[in-house]
Amino acid sequence: MIQDELLKALANVKTLNEIEQIRIQYLGRKGIITNLAKETDFSKLSPEEKKNFGQKLNQLKNFATDQIQETLNRLTAQNTATPQVHRLIDLTVSGSACSLGALHPISMVQMELEEIFEGMGFTVLDSPEAETEFNNFESINIPSDHPARDMQDTFWLKNDMVLRTHTSSNQVRALKRFGAPFRGIFPGRCFRYESIDPSHENTFYQCEGLMVDRDISVANLIGVMKTLLSEVFKRDVKVRLRPGFFPFVEPGFELDLNCLFCGGSGCPTCGDGWIELIPCGLTHPKVLEFGGINPNEFSGFAFGLGLTRLAMMKYGIRDIRYFNSGDVRFYEQFAPII
Numbered sequence: 001m002i003q004d005e006l007l008k009a010l011a012n013v014k015t016l017n018e019i020e021q022i023r024i025q026y027l028g029r030k031g032i033i034t035n036l037a038k039e040t041d042f043s044k045l046s047p048e049e050k051k052n053f054g055q056k057l058n059q060l061k062n063f064a065t066d067q068i069q070e071t072l073n074r075l076t077a078q079n080t081a082t083p084q085v086h087r088l089i090d091l092t093v094s095g096s097a098c099s100l101g102a103l104h105p106i107s108m109v110q111m112e113l114e115e116i117f118e119g120m121g122f123t124v125l126d127s128p129e130a131e132t133e134f135n136n137f138e139s140i141n142i143p144s145d146h147p148a149r150d151m152q153d154t155f156w157l158k159n160d161m162v163l164r165t166h167t168s169s170n171q172v173r174a175l176k177r178f179g180a181p182f183r184g185i186f187p188g189r190c191f192r193y194e195s196i197d198p199s200h201e202n203t204f205y206q207c208e209g210l211m212v213d214r215d216i217s218v219a220n221l222i223g224v225m226k227t228l229l230s231e232v233f234k235r236d237v238k239v240r241l242r243p244g245f246f247p248f249v250e251p252g253f254e255l256d257l258n259c260l261f262c263g264g265s266g267c268p269t270c271g272d273g274w275i276e277l278i279p280c281g282l283t284h285p286k287v288l289e290f291g292g293i294n295p296n297e298f299s300g301f302a303f304g305l306g307l308t309r310l311a312m313m314k315y316g317i318r319d320i321r322y323f324n325s326g327d328v329r330f331y332e333q334f335a336p337i338i
């Protein structure tokens with residue numbers, strides 16, 4: 001009877017505290033089993049009966065103690081089931097490296113260029129991507145009826161502004177603001193309505209540069225460009241100038257770089273061994289005038305570095321579409337090695 005009640009009670013316990021309560025209830029100083037001995041009048045029992053009673057009481061106590069201990073063991077095992085998972089942690093295993101983000105290759109080239117130009121005394125200027133028609137075209141000698149506008153398919157905004165087609169749009173803005181002498185670069189994103197293929201993008205990066213001072217000549221232009229390219233490619237590079245037409249320079253040149261892929265012998269990337277890299281020239285007097293500079297006193301040169309193309313050459317990337325692809329696998333290749 002007592003055994004049944006005890007088993008029934010133990011079957012329902014859920015906490016260690018409940019077990020303790022049951023232990024006290026049955027085996028405590030005033031517990032049910034303990035009381036059995038207290039309540040019995042041994043004087044009325046024969047020696048044989050006393051012996052019998054004693055044996056049965058001990059059996060009952062042992063039974064109760066065993067059952068309570070068993071329940072306790074079961075419950076403890078259940079409670080430690082979750083913490084046992086932690087025992088699987090091996091503190092001696094070396095950690096895995098966190099993955100670091102990577103800089104976009106164009107950002108890397110831009111940062112490098114900025115450092116090189118700053119070393120040559122150039123100011124780095126940030127500028128808006130949405131430009132006035134005047135800054136993007138007229139101020140750099142491209143009037144509305146000028147055929148050069150056809151060369152650049154332009155994204156027009158509803159408010160008659162444009163997404164700048166080059167960062168040359170900053171030349172006059174900078175001259176107006178800083179006057180002469182001036183040397184500065186304008187890195188940034190440009191937009192043209194182009195169909196996209198391995199060598200054309202509608203969104204690309206340029207770094208326009210302008211230097212205005214007294215007695216600036218083509219020799220200064222070539223000197224600065226050669227220094228720049230040697231720094232970027234970490235070796236002596238061969239360049240050549242060809243006549244080129246750009247409305248904001250007179251005379252204008254195409255500066256070609258001896259192909260770094262093939263060394264000048266000709267390959268699918270360059271064709272004849274030379275890569276058109278930097279349109280440049282001496283600043284057109286009209287541009288200086290728009291900037292409030294007297295062209296009889298000052299002269300200058302301007303150049304338009306294609307950051308995107310420079311990044312392609314520097315890192316051996318043969319398809320321009322990777323840059324704006326958003327493909328992390330591409331960018332991850334430029335993560336710093338630690």
Ligand SMILES: [Zn+2]
Pocket residue numbers: 259260261262263264265266267268269270271273274
């Ligand atoms: Zn080549």
